[in-house]
Amino acid sequence: MRYSSRRQLILDTLRSCTNHPTAEELYTMVRKQMPSISLGTVYRNLNVLVDSDEIRKFEPPGQIKARYDAKREEHAHLVCRECNTVYDLNLPEVSSIDEEVEKITGFCTEQRDIVLNGVCRSCRDLLRNQRTAL
Amino acid sequence: MRYSSRRQLILDTLRSCTNHPTAEELYTMVRKQMPSISLGTVYRNLNVLVDSDEIRKFEPPGQIKARYDAKREEHAHLVCRECNTVYDLNLPEVSSIDEEVEKITGFCTEQRDIVLNGVCRSCRDLLRNQRTAL
């Protein structure tokens, strides 16, 4: 795996993120350090990094744009339907179902996408206040 | 909720499917009974049915087209990376983690998307045979 200056910058930038930026958000961040970079290059390198398992692509159900995640440990995502924020959640015991699934169905799991959709705490509080204000 | 002839036909057609058709696949099926229907109408009615919780939209990670599902009971999806088939899998005890999640994070889960990516049995067998044939 070769790392051009752009590929390295994109990877480093994503690693510095605690949230899960879209390609365009990353493009905006990266351009601050390398103004000549193009959006196509960001997409191309993100795809390369995904294919080599360096990062993960995440397509939140109900949102159009893909998001990217430098965290490689197994974890689930919480997606707030109000603010669209994506939170991480560790679910240590989840991969234990793979064996059971294979025994029953013959399906060999390689990777899991576990998404909980709902409302995060701060949005829940906001909604509650709006209601009492009426 | 009012049901036009097209909306009803789209819903009935989807209910008759054991797999998880895309909008275009449904369009093809529906046109056999109603050749004048348009693809836009299929999309519009699918959105209405999703919004009213009559059906579920499912966007398999790594596939571009959305798929639709008339089954309303909670279930997970197995997506084969070889043939792209989407299988259903019942996971009865899954919703029990919601309380735990809310206690820890304050996130209130309303709906779960659980996808296992891997290789289904028939594709696994195919791959195995190809390898021994070499």
Next chain:
DNA sequence: ATAGCTGCAAAATGTTTGCGCGAAA
């Protein structure tokens, strides 16, 4: 009459790709 539904075609959107050029191994 009024609200909702439809076909059609155009638009919108996120992502990919072809090309010619330049940099790196």
Next chain:
DNA sequence: TTTCGCGCAAACATTTTGCAGCTAT
């Protein structure tokens, strides 16, 4: 000298939408 990566812009694919007419209430 050959492979890879780049910027740019055009292409692509799925889905949405504006419009004008129609259907049912």
